[in-house]
Amino acid sequence: MAELASLVQRLEVAVGRLESISGPEGSGDCAGGAVSVFVEAYDEIISGPVAQYVSLSQKIGGDVKTHADMMKHAFSSQRQLLATASSSQKPSDAVLVTLMQPVSKAIQQVQEFREQNRRSPQFTHLSAVSESVPALGWVAMAPKPGPHVKDMLEAAMFYTNRVLKDYKETDKTHLEWVKAYVSIWTELQNYIKQHHTTGLTWSKSGPVASASAAAPRAPAGGCAPPPPPGPPPPPMDLSGSSGGSGDDNRNALFASINLGADITSGLKHVSDKEKTHKNPALRSNAPVRTGPKPFASPPPRPAAFATPTPKQPPVFELEGKKWKVENQEGAQDLVISDTELKQVVYAYKCNKSCLQVKNKLNSITIDNCKKLGLVFDDVVGIVEIINCRDIKIQVMGKVPTISINKTDGCHVYLSKDSLSCEIVSAKSSEMNVLVPKGDGDFTELPVPEQFKTVWDGNKLVTTSTEISG
Incomplete structure (x- = not known):
């Protein structure tokens, strides 16, 4: 049964590669339609130790199987990022963060599943995976991504050793599971050393990668894209006003401009006795402004109440x-x-x-x-x-x-x-x-x-x- 599941996993990878080659515009792989060398090498990891780990996890079942499905999705997300890097030039930091979001979300999902299942009888297995899955973050590490994967593997050894100890005399499947899982990160270290020694390798030619490459590809025969937005609303008519017609307002404006220096003739003269800066006594009788103060700070927002964590029963x-x-x-x-x-x-x-x-x-x-x-x-x-x-x-x-x-x-x-x-x-x-x-x-x-x-x-x-x- 385990061999059959492994074969199915290999077929899925092969079909995915064929679809990426035959799909429109290479489906995100190299511009010429061919898969990059380092993407092919990564596919070997997915079809090799990852497929074996998923197969043994399905054999064990329970939370281990669910966790393995999440890990499979995480490697698939990283494979899409590698395909984008193989056909595109390195983008700006802001776009790069967007491209890496699918991998980051997959890592977070794996870790949250472990925290939500602390009472699971397979908690040791979940901990081994959760402690080491940040190794997939090597794509954001430079100039030495390889040691990061090694550190994450060492973080999992505490729990993998416990699995070996707990099932040494009872179930050999769990021992094979540990061996397959550890080999994933060992092979990934070798892969990084060969293809991405100083960081994620990007194409020297082709277009600069865009944030749209991080979006999941739409399946063939799926729903039609949404219709384009309608035309913008007509511009607001500024010719009219509440005080009269537009022609009258314009005529009054031009008449004032034509006055020239005489435009100030209608202003009232203020004597020195009426100036508050020369007569401080007038300041106390000055009218109080009722309008808003200039540069006044906005009223403080009410503090957001944090949702209390529900207390678990003893x-x-x-x-x-x-x-x-x-x-x-x-x-x-x-x-x-x-x-x-x-x-x-x-x-x-x-x-x-x-x-x-x-x-x-x-x-x-x-x-x-x-x-x-x-x-x-x-x-x-x-x-x-x-x-x-x-x-x-x-x-x-x-x-x-x-x-x-x-x-x-x-x-x-x-x-x-x-x-x-x-x-x-x-x-x-x-x-x-x-x-x-x-x-x-x-x-x-x-x-x-x-x-x-x-x-x-x-x-x-x-x-x-x-x-x-």
Whole structure:
């Protein structure tokens, strides 16, 4: 079934290329009707690793399949931009932004889908894709777009490794899915290095690209274009006025002009006694203007009220093998006692709360929480802290690994049985590990946040740095 889906994907790409060649005016590809070399190379990525990723996503199904359809659309949008660049000269920055909008919107759609489906059982897959899809923004990078794709791939590795770990013994399809997805960005790096080393390559000839190239092409046999707008309204007749006919007004105007210097003879003479700048006492009796003041600032607009984010109801339940603890606010008595070895705990958006997990279970994940305290007995897998602030963890038994990622402020209290625990941190600050002493007290040790890297002649050597005072 997967092979059939991959074949269909390849046929779709081939048909699209044939249509672009045979269509009117090349359908946005090179002016001569032929497809550019770098567009053909990009088509190989779409028909290769992208098609394989989409095929495996369809086999997995669910949210992964929906996400893959969005990614397929994103690559299609970028392919259209590359076709425009292959047949047109580089436009102004304003037009360039318009041309890149379809790719930008596709990236945003992929990321929003992940945020809207945080409770999905396939959330790890969605996160891997969402963290790395900004790599498609390489078209806006110069002069080194390749390293940007590499950085985005590294951002996804945290989640792809979790998929490999979770499905290593259960479903090989997910392992193939990870391999196919990673190969997309690996092939894209090679593609950029070969065809767009210093940035998106534009044609040296042909017309300058216009903003209309970003609009989706109308399908054959579609609806007719809308009729042209009607003629503009007739010009306003300025000859008439409320005071009389146009001829009378014109005659009066020319008569005044013909007076010459005598035009001021009808003005009233103002003596020095009547001038306010020479008689300050007259200013207090001056009439008050009732008309608008010159250069008066407009009245302040009423402030727009931001729509409050709806508060989600708290969740504390066992769903399958996952304990879900979500949206808890100020809850100090959260206790999970009836646990099994295959169960996991997932805490999300909990604030100023305390969670206690008894007995032994598989793993614990703390995501997007603030000022949360976690106390647990034994974990056979991993304890993960992601996107959190001010977290305190106390290990009562054993845990092999604690991962801290994108977190500010984390205190880890180890037990005597967990001193061999590995603590892996990335993009985090204010981390401290507290090791027990013999008298029941703890010794607090900071986790390094700053590192020094040097070249020793053969490889890079990285060591932590300590800054005093």
